[in-house]
Amino acid sequence: MRVLVAEDHHVLARTIATGLRRQSMAVDLVVSGDEAERMCLCTDYDVLILDRDLPVMSGDEVCRRLRELRDAPRILMLTAAAEVMDKVYGLELGADDYLAKPFDFAELVARVRALARRAPKPSPVVLRHEGITLDRARREVHVDARPVSLTPKEFAVLQLLLEARGAHVTHQDLVRTIWDEHMDPRTSAVRATVSRLRGKLGDPDAITADTGLGYRLHSAPGLLR
Structure with a gap:
């Protein structure tokens, strides 16, 4: 499974990447929204872990643009905003899932795997x-x-x-x-x-x-x- 992490908090980004790699995932890192869009246009990712508050281009705008692609990755949106309406807005933008910070890493892994299983032909367990x-x-x-x-x-x-x-x-x-x-x-x-x-x-x-x-x-x- 290939995952792109778009997170501008460097310590958190490295922590997520290290943990996912230990789960046998290939992980790339970017720190801005324009980089996230560019990488998704160049590489087929299974899942994009997308921070909502990114520099240059917001996570909201990245999500909106990627949803115009035929083969867009599944998007797990991360945000510090945990209000119900924030979650609703993120999902309506086109995110497949939504996780508020701070979060438990085991839950993040489970959600990433669940998103990957939504592919047309999921692999048996x-x-x-x-x-x-x-x-x-x-x-x-x-x-x-x-x-x-x-x-x-x-x-x-x-x-x-x-x-x-x-x-x-x-x-x-x-x-x-x-x-x-x-x-x-x-x-x-x-x-x-x-x-x-x-x-x-x-x-x-x-x-x-x-x-x-x-x-x-x-x-x-x-x-x-």
């Missing part, structure tokens, strides 16, 4: 492939009933491969979906993450890399499910 089981809600992975501890990036890569159901996932798709905008696509980060993931799954052939096509989960004929 539990994904399975042969002996691999990934529970998106509990952030747990088991291989043949054995618990496997993965880093957030390893978890996100495995989830994307499971969602592809044996189809190839390109290097570019992995970078775009899992790493933020500062990641150099020419680095070996994807290859290194896949290599560690193979080791933790206990099978060097669990993930195959096909030149020019990308990565996919290995499966014996008829066993992919």
Whole structure:
């Protein structure tokens, strides 16, 4: 899942970004409304966490403009204004959800995930492939009933491969979906993450890399499910 955080309070913005990255999300940060609009025009985000009180262009105006796009991200509006009419106004502008500051981080994560599930074809909560089981809600992975501890990036890569159901996932798709905008696509980060993931799954052939096509989960004929 890719998330854009538009928040001009630098400490809060970094706290949100760090927490979401620990939940296996790719997160970009901007501090002004015009930057938020520009980033959403250039990148396909699943969710935009939008502070209402942004410099240059207000969060209200960003929300209004993005709602004119065909493929706009889901918008979670953050604000210090907690009155009912403030919430109503924000939702009427086109926000998908509204969260007043201060907020509990666990609630923020739950709301972001709920917004992402509103996509046309949401991914199942539990994904399975042969002996691999990934529970998106509990952030747990088991291989043949054995618990496997993965880093957030390893978890996100495995989830994307499971969602592809044996189809190839390109290097570019992995970078775009899992790493933020500062990641150099020419680095070996994807290859290194896949290599560690193979080791933790206990099978060097669990993930195959096909030149020019990308990565996919290995499966014996008829066993992919």
